[in-house]
Amino acid sequence: xxxxxxxxxxxxxxxxxxxxxxxxNVLFLSRGKTFSExxxxxxxxxxxxxxxxxxxxxxxxTNFSKQQKDFxxxxxxxxxxxxxxxxxxxxxxxxxxxxxNAPFILTLQNGFRATEQLYDFFGEKILTGAxxxxxxxxxxxxxxxxxGDPKIVLGSMFNNELDILTEIFDLMxxxxxxxxxxxxxxxxxxxxxxxxxxxxxxxxxxxQPLENILTDKTSQHLLKEVINETYNTSxxxxxxxxxxEIQKVFDELYYNQPNSISSMYxxxxxxxxxxxxxxQKYVSDVASINNLQVPFTDLISTVLSxxxxxxxx
Numbered sequence: 001x002x003x004x005x006x007x008x009x010x011x012x013x014x015x016x017x018x019x020x021x022x023x024x025n026v027l028f029l030s031r032g033k034t035f036s037e038x039x040x041x042x043x044x045x046x047x048x049x050x051x052x053x054x055x056x057x058x059x060x061x062t063n064f065s066k067q068q069k070d071f072x073x074x075x076x077x078x079x080x081x082x083x084x085x086x087x088x089x090x091x092x093x094x095x096x097x098x099x100x101n102a103p104f105i106l107t108l109q110n111g112f113r114a115t116e117q118l119y120d121f122f123g124e125k126i127l128t129g130a131x132x133x134x135x136x137x138x139x140x141x142x143x144x145x146x147x148g149d150p151k152i153v154l155g156s157m158f159n160n161e162l163d164i165l166t167e168i169f170d171l172m173x174x175x176x177x178x179x180x181x182x183x184x185x186x187x188x189x190x191x192x193x194x195x196x197x198x199x200x201x202x203x204x205x206x207x208q209p210l211e212n213i214l215t216d217k218t219s220q221h222l223l224k225e226v227i228n229e230t231y232n233t234s235x236x237x238x239x240x241x242x243x244x245e246i247q248k249v250f251d252e253l254y255y256n257q258p259n260s261i262s263s264m265y266x267x268x269x270x271x272x273x274x275x276x277x278x279x280q281k282y283v284s285d286v287a288s289i290n291n292l293q294v295p296f297t298d299l300i301s302t303v304l305s306x307x308x309x310x311x312x313x
Contacts, residue, residue, distance in 0.1 A: 001025075001171055002073045004103075006090065007081030008034050008059070010135040010263075011108055013143045014150070015079060017045040018177055020055050025073050027058040034137075035061050041141035047176045048145055062093055068100075075103040077164070084113050084278035085308075095121045104164050106154065111193055111278040115157055127165065128185050129154035130192045133177075134261060147259060151178035155185030187241055190234035194241075194249045197279050198226040200264035201300040204274065204307075209265075211257035222296060224250050229294040233283050236290035273311060276304040 001024040005016035008030040019026045020043075030038060042056040060071065068074060075098075082090045087109075094105070106127040107114040118126045130153045134146045152172070156162055160183045173179040182188050199210065202223050206213045213219045227249050234241055253260060264274045280301040287294040 001167065002076045003027075004029055004071075004075045004078045005081065006078055006094070007083070008038055008137075009081060009083070010137040010143060011131055011133050012079070012081030013038075013043055013137050013141075014045065014133055014135045014145070015081070015108070015131075015152075015172075015177070016057065017043050017052060017055060017143060018174065019172065020057050021052070022171060024171065027060060027071065027073075029060055029062050029065075031062045035059060037139060038141050043141045043143060045143045046145065047150070049176055054141075066093070066097065068097060074101065077168070078103055078105045080105055080107040080109065080114060080118070082109065082114070083273070084109055084111070084275040085273045087114060087117055091117055091121060094118075098122075104162075106168065108152065109278060110196055110275060111282050112189060113278040113282060119158075124156070124158040124162075126158070127154060127156050127162075127168075128189065130185070130188050132192075146261070149178065150176065151180060153180045153182050153185070153188050155182045155188070157186060184240055186237075187234075187239040190230075190237065190239040191241055191245060191249075193279065193283065194227050194230045194234070194245065195252065196262070196264075197230045197283055197297065198223050198249070199253055199260060200262040200274075201226055201280050201297070201304070203260075203262045203265040204268050204276075204304055205300050207265075207268070209257075210253065210260040210262075214254060214257060220254070223253065225296045226300065229287070229297045230283050233287045233290070233292060233294060233297075236292055237286055268307070271311065273308060274304060276301060276308065280304060 003026045005012050006029045008028050038059050042054045044054040045052040102122050102125055104125045106129055108129045108131040115128045133150045134148050136144045169179045169181055227246050231246050267274050283297050284301045
């Protein structure tokens with residue numbers, strides 16, 4: 001299978017490194033500082049099971065490689081690992097690159113924004129995945145798995161009978177990265193949003209690690225309310241999630257406080273843009289469409305959107 005990895009953050013580098021070692025053609029699409037570092041230093045993946053040999057994959061700068069003839073092979077699959085605040089320019093890039101022959105595109109971005117926006121250009125060739133990969137990409141091209149058992153749950157919001165889903169499973173499923181196929185990927189994504197909307201929202205609101213926040217009943221109540229609001233919104237959006245998942249998500253966060261990492265909070269600490277549009281604002285937007293009140297999520301969405309306005313000035 002011919003695969004393009006679009007986006008070379010921790011998730012893209014992790015997935016792409018594993019695929020590079022399999023019998024398929026893999027190239028990376030990147031730009032800026034990350035492009036230069038991977039081009040110069042390669043990638044070296046360390047998982048909980050193995051330290052991999054450093055690789056030097058083919059990597060192309062999207063600022064310059066803009067036509068199919070610029071690449072050594074055409075893609076069967078693009079794995080989309082781009083942050084949501086880059087969606088417009090990234091999707092414009094892909095729509096121009098593949099205007100004649102579009103491959104399947106698997107988005108691993110949090111939430112539904114990428115799925116919906118990519119669908120407008122590529123229709124049912126869009127696949128959706130929930131990535132559970134805790135990893136860090138260092139400046140020297142070192143990719144470290146930081147915890148948990150990495151997995152990707154994937155499916156299609158539009159057609160679960162596609163052969164490509166089984167092909168991806170057969171290719172990617174391994175001891176270092178489990179692949180699960182799920183015919184209700186919509187509910188899977190909403191369940192993940194219950195977790196990350198509350199975790200990233202409260203950490204960015206307080207500007208503190210979770211274990212510093214959940215020391216009083218008021219903060220615990222806020223966390224629980226955000227989880228509850230996301231759950232209620234998911235049900236309005238026809239997700240199939242049992243109400244007991246509200247307490248399960250809270251318990252996962254509460255009892256794992258010391259190890260809770262939010263990529264959104266890490267981006268905020270660095271003064272970078274954050275994915276509020278794909279997470280908290282998405283929940284608020286869907287709730288509004290369905291005449292559902294989500295005051296805590298609305299508050300977090302508004303505060304974090306103001307942060308983005310400040311960063312962009």
